[in-house]
Amino acid sequence: xxxxxxxxxxxxxxxxxxxxxxxxxxxxxxxxxxxxxxxxxxxxxxxxxxxxxxxxxxxxxxxxxxxxxxxxxxxxxxxxxxxxxxxxxxxxxxxxxxxxxxxxxxxxxxxxxxxxxxxxxxxxxxxxxxxxxxxxxxxxxxxxxxxxxxxxxxxxxxxxxxxxxxxxxxxxxxxxxxxxxxxxxxxxxxxxxxxxxxxxxxxxxxxxxxxxxxxxxxxxxxxxxxxxxxxxxxxxxxxxxxxx
Ligand code: NAP
Numbered sequence: 684x685x686x687x688x689x690x691x692x693x694x695x696x697x698x699x700x701x702x703x704x705x706x707x708x709x710x711x712x713x714x715x716x717x718x719x720x721x722x723x724x725x726x727x728x729x730x731x732x733x734x735x736x737x738x739x740x741x742x743x744x745x746x747x748x749x750x751x752x753x754x755x756x757x758x759x760x761x762x763x764x765x766x767x768x769x770x771x772x773x774x775x776x777x778x779x780x781x782x783x784x785x786x787x788x789x790x791x792x793x794x795x796x797x798x799x800x801x802x803x804x805x806x807x808x809x810x811x812x813x814x815x816x817x818x819x820x821x822x823x824x825x826x827x828x829x830x831x832x833x834x835x836x837x838x839x840x841x842x843x844x845x846x847x848x849x850x851x852x853x854x855x856x857x858x859x860x861x862x863x864x865x866x867x868x869x870x871x872x873x874x875x876x877x878x879x880x881x882x883x884x885x886x887x888x889x890x891x892x893x894x895x896x897x898x899x900x901x902x903x904x905x906x907x908x909x910x911x912x913x914x915x916x917x918x919x920x921x922x923x924x925x926x927x
Contacts, residue, residue, distance in 0.1 A: 685736065685765040688907070689713040689754075691744050691804055692774030694723035696873030697823065700896035701771055704904045706730035710769060712737045713757070715744070715804075717774070744774045744800030745792065754807045766815050769907045770808045772801040772845070773823040777875060782836045790837045797841035801848065809856070818861035819907045822849050826869045826922055842867075846918055853916030862915040864906050868899050869922025889924030 688705040692698040694716035702712050703726070712730045714737065716723040727737045740757060742749040758767070775797045778789040801822055812818035827835050828842025846865050853863035870876055870884055872893040885891050902921050905911055 684763070685711055685761075686768045687711045687713050687736075687765055688769035688771065689715065689740075689767045689804075689808065690771045690773055691715040691800065692717070694719045694726055696875060697868070697871060697896045697899050698771070698773040699726040699729075700900035701773060701903050702726050703729045704897070704900040705769065705907065706733040706735045706737070708904060708908075709733065709735060711735045711765070713740050713767065714738070715740045715742060715754075715774065717741070717743050744804055745795035747799075747803045750800075750803045750807060754804065758807060758811060762811075766811060767808050768812070768815070768817060769819045769821070770805065770812075771821045771823065771903060771907075772804060774800055775823060775825075775841075775875075777835070777838055779834045779838070781834055785837060793837040794841045794844070797838075798844040798848075801845055805852070812861055813856065813859050816859050818856070818859075819911075820849075820852070820861065820863040821903050821906050822846075822863070822865045824849075824865045824867045824918065826867055826920065826925060829867055829918065829920070849918065850916045857915055860912070862906070862911065864911075864914060864916070865918040866899065866902055866906070867918050867920045867922070868894060869920070869925040870894065871896060871899055887925060888922070892923065894921060894923055 688710040690702050693702045693714035730737045742753040822845045824842040824845050827839045831839045849865040870893045
């Protein structure tokens with residue numbers, strides 16, 4: 684059976700770096716993206732340089748019917764030929780606002796993308812993984828979900844929800860050799876943080892710089908590897924020493 688890694692939000696930023704890193708480790712890659720085909724193709728081309736198979740799966744993780752249609756059909760079609768051994772629930776968005784000014788759409792879009800998206804995508808992948816008796820699930824959370832960040836009540840709630848789900852699911856599936864962990868970045872240079880004042884924020888970070896997507900990808904690759912077989916239900920921070 685061909686072994687695939689599925690990375691949601693693999694077209695840009697941290698997700699792209701994870702796709703490339705896992706391709707370099709000879710995993711075939713499923714790149715999920717929401718709408719940015721050009722960026723997804725750039726990621727795919729970089730992955731293919733490692734000689735692996737790459738497929739683009741366009742679906743909005745906040746829309747269960749799209750997940751069922753696109754991912755569900757891929758899993759049915761590839762039954763007995765391919766298996767998703769690694770799932771990285773990475774797709775996420777920010778819609779920052781103080782709670783007092785937050786509208787319902789800002790609340791629900793952020794929750795629907797990170798938390799609901801993780802639930803619906805993982806539901807598709809989990810049963811085949813259980814039958815395969817091996818798997819790695821890595822959920823991209825955030826420092827914001829650990830300590831809470833003012834102006835991000837929606838985002839902190841979504842990421843904290845993912846942390847709870849990570850810990851619970853890890854205990855449900857541990858005996859089938861499936862590990863479930865969360866990675867909690869601090870500030871990482873990507874489109875998501877492009878509007879932030881990097882110079883100002885660097886003062887808060889002991890390492891005095893934002894992290895690189897490739898640094899997060901290395902941690903994900905370790906958690907996805909056989910070397911990390913006894914690590915499960917954990918939240919691993921990667922934040923240059925930023926107090927959490
Ligand atoms: P980014 O550069 O903004 O990229 C976001 C990615 O998610 C894109 O590939 C985008 O696809 C995809 N995406 C967004 N909404 C989606 C949806 N509804 N369905 C499917 N894909 C969707 O973000 P990033 O900085 O790489 O962040 C990746 C993850 O790390 C997120 O979960 C974020 O919360 C988390 N994180 C980031 C930081 C940071 O400092 N950057 C810190 C902590 C945690 P398209 O290209 O198609 O739009």
